[in-house]
Amino acid sequence: MSLNKMIDHTLLAANATREQIARLCDEAVEHGFASVCVNSCWVGACAxxxxxxxxNVCTVIGFPxxxxxxxxKAAETEAAVSDGPDELDMVINVGWLLAxxxxxxxxxxxxVVAAAQGRCVKVIIETxxxxxxxxxHACEIAVEAGASFVKTSTGFSTGGATVEDVALMARTVAGRCKVKASGGIHTAAEAEAMVxxxxxxxxxxxxxxxxxx
Structure with missing residues (x-):
């Protein structure tokens, strides 16, 4: 698979405008990206x-x-689903996990998986x-709960994806779900290392x- 087909073309900034979201969609089509990833207020426009x-249209739940x-989170998922996303990236409750x-x-x-009604749910564990x-442990819980992917990061915390964490996650899930690397990936070399x-x-x-x- 080409790298383009693995990219979730992302714009989650608070000040994103309708014009920027439209451009994001057009860029994703032009370059054959997997999805656009946007805040839920833009799901209908993207769909x-x-x-x-x-x-695909991807949105975030419980973010960041x-x-x-x-x-x-369930209500947010239900509302988003009504606007037509294909994928939903949710953030776990890290405090509960640590406790x-x-x-x-x-x-x-x-x-969230139930409210997504069969759609792809990626579980952000904030590595x-x-x-x-x-x-x-977070990956094991996510798999048990029905995650389609485990995902490294929101990109809004203290750090992003690392090769070591992605490798650990991949070994842990062992094909039971997939892994998404996100946060701080800016170059082709970095993306290829994550893959x-x-x-x-x-x-x-x-x-x-x-x-x-």
Whole structure:
């Protein structure tokens, strides 16, 4: 698969405008990216603009902190689904994970998976806040809860994806779900290293630079 087909072309800035979102969609079509990844207020616009293409619409849930209520995440997912996304990237409750409240973490993910009604759900575990052991544990919970992918990072915390973390995640899930590397990936060399480590998808706002467009 080409690197282009692995890229989630991302614009999650608070000040993103309708014009910028339209351009994001057009760039994704032109360069054959996997998806556009946008905040949920733009899902309807993207779904309409991309309706006759093979570019997916991805949105984020519980973003970027993951610390809202499970009911809130489920409601956000239901509202987003009504606007037509193909994929949803949700943030786990990192505080619950660190406190050993595994059942709450699992139910949080399960609620979003259920509300997504069969759509691809990527579970962001925010690796920069976790030890290796905690990364493994988060991946196991995500797999148990029905995740389609585990994802490294929001890109809004203290760090992004590393090759080591992606490799650890890939070994842990062992084909039971896929791995998305996201956060701080700006060059083709960085993206290719993440793929070599086991990532099936690259989340980045630097897609054009990565492919040399």
């Amino acid at each position: 309409s603009r991309l309706a006759e293409t093979d570019v 902190l993951g610390a809202m209520s499970t009911a809130g 050993g409240e595994d059942d709450l973490v699992r139910r949080d993910i399960e609620a 920069c806040l976790l030890s290796g052991e905690q990364i493994v 070599a480590a086991g990532a099936s998808r690259i989340g980045t706002s630097s897609g054009l630079a990565i492919i040399g467009a």
